[in-house]
Amino acid sequence: MRAIRRLTVRPALPAPLEALGELAGNLRWAWHPATGDLFAALDPQAWESSEHDPRGVLGLVSRDRLEEAAADQEYVARVEAGRADLRAYLSTDRWYQRAAQQEAQQGAEPTSWPAAIGYLSAEFGVAAALPQYSGGLGILAGDHLKAASDLGVPIIGVGLLYTHGYFRQSLDRHAWQQEHYPLLDPNALPVQLLREDDGTPASVTLAQPGGPDLVARIWVASVGRVPLLMLDTDVKGNPQHYVDVTDRLYGGDAEHRLRQELLLGVGGLRAIREYCRITGHAAPEVFHLNEGHAGFLGIERLRELTVADDGPRLDLEAALEVGRASTVFTTHTPVPAGIDRFPRTLVEQYFADHGGVTPGVPTERVLALGSEGYEGGDPGVFNMAVMGFRLAQRANGVSRLHGHVSREMFNGLWPDFDIDEVPITSITNGVHAPTWVARDVLGLAAVRGADPDGDDTSAFWRAVEEVPDAELWSVKRAQRERLVSEVRRRLRASWLQRGATPAELGWTEEVLDPDVLTIGFARRAASYKRLTLMMRDPARLTRLLLDPERPVQLVIAGKAHPADDGGKRLIQQIVQLSDDPELRHRIVFLPDYDIAMAQPFYPGCDVWLNNPLRPYEACGTSGMKAALNGGLNLSVLDGWWDEWFDGANGWAIPSADGLEDPDHRDDVEAAALYGLVEREVAPRFYDTDAAGVPTRWTDMLRHTLLSLCPKVLASRMVRDYVRQLYAPATASARALGADHAGAVALAGWKQRVREGWHAVRVEHVEGSGAAQGEVDVPEVGDTLTVRAFVALGALAPADVAVQLVQGRAGEADDILEPTTADLGLAEELGGGRYRYEGSVELAAAGPFGYTVRVLPHHAALAAPAELGLVTYPR
């Protein structure tokens, strides 16, 4: 029988247990196991069947059990203590408050740490109970919020609440991926509707082409101290095609996606304004766009600043400066197909007629912000990443290597600059330890007095040094054992779903062995991740798996995008291999990779495998989670591993970067992978001492924890964002003045410089002193004095910097690793001409080259290349 309607009934808690409602209402339970314990104790079965969701427990627990628990004074006291702990967590000063105060005391300047930050992302992976993510990007956003909460960073998160989330994966008989879209009732999710004081739901509206306004509600998830606003269009009165806007993550056609992104960016800013108005929360001084999806926020800000009634109206160019100064853009992928691009005409529809969705902002200007107006760009395309760079004064990639690759990839926006000067920096991603580290592993340090919640996380990891090998190893084995039983449970469930009968499934109880070297591999089935590289030579893989002395077992998981049949075929190949009765006890594919599966997965692995096509993995975070749990990485030097592999904390799979033929490249890299496992990984794992402990392995494990743990933490990442991007952005924004006078001046200056730049010339350069080079060859330590004669046309010396650029000279007279020094104005020659002078010491022997260049100069610029203008001698 099918229900015609479905509701979620909220439990009525007996008065002594009211605190449970408060505890379930804040997602901090997702990374605070002691809170979870309270719900597990209430009803252990419901705790398991709800997949560890406190709200689910409260929905399932019987009235009798609640009454019983309410009469249990010890339990009630624990619940009260849990609530007191949560309230203290939410209200007392944390790192951000303390560090901001210290900064303020040290410097005479008031601190430029922002009062609040708006953080926008198309997906958030906060907890299994709030499935609003597809993979790494969402998990990262979730970890960003959780770490910000722990550190006290005043972030307001903004995303969408998708009715079906992403899909859930299962397999059919033929190992073909099946997708399910469960209906998520917001009333059963850990979110609350944002309401006005009188109880009516708050909402935002967006004008739509040729239709009524679209209305969205605002749900709030409490992620510890951080509110996460989630917009949802399943609102009475919306036509069905509006309701569908938030149906699912990354589904539908280009227009569907554009509508979602308009809701996220434009609606997202409106939701922040509503939230701040209703709750009195400080308004964000900085906006962080997590990937290009959220870029339309910048257009809505233009509307606010240029046409809003309450406040000074700026002209568009000045408004752009205000927006840029206070916006940070993070790009997440070097895969061209991963960049959001829309037909220009489609975007035009939504912004036509006096700005459409952002009334008053000129359509042409919006289109220009997303245009690929550079060599190789497509004039018919609106590019969200490009718009992100234009709307944000500060931008970053997500690992050192990805920073470099992004500078190369987007060089076209600053064509006159070398790659290294393209203004895209990098902050390497991190992961949230309290979410991802197994309780037993945390316990190793906690019993030695290190506080996992403390500011000094390194003290926590240092405690690992004191743990004896045997203890480390027994914790690791327990984790492996836990994974093995989890794998058996999931495999059996998957086979039942694939149509097997219980009688056929006895073998699943024998799958995997808790004493065999366990290699994990889980990731989206995107082609650059090469899910099937390990199967390149099936005979060699089989030998590895079935080695009588040193066997290896593989646990694999990952989803393919529903529209990606290629990815589904890769999954099918793996599953078919793992269905082979000869191999199935050593190789397993687990369907439905998500947070709930991932949490016991990483700690259960000895080795974490990652073999992307370098350099397409922007950062990768799963290997970090493995490392935090004492897993050793076996990976291509891509993303974060390129940066932090130190030769002893895991293994690097050599990358055949230069090989053009992709098949040949796969052969070479797969052979290297097999070789490493055969020669290094397996022998080390099975080389045990008299007590059965592989001490060479535990040494390496300990070194992994000590070398990587402080670096891979999301708390390190969030602090980096605060210091390197949020605080400078706040300073820039404040420097433009509360009345925006500075923005008007800056916009005027930029216009004047752009108009006058054609007349800027380096007319003549003289090098004097020993380096003149005609008679003497200069020596290290000699001084080179340079004189440059520069024409500035209508510009003044204050508008420019004249620089000496010097360094080792390469084959083609290019300057390698150039350093720059400003030359000083020496003489005004009249007619807009000036002489500049300066000198440098020749620091190294060998070929040396230098040149002089002129750049725009203004205190409000964050990088020399910002305007894209530079003049070199002809």
Ligand SMILES: *Cc1c(COP(=O)(O)O)cnc(C)c1O
């Ligand atoms: C960490 C994580 C990811 C991202 O891993 P990558 O290494 O970036 O591929 C994806 N899905 C889940 C469930 C995760 O926990």
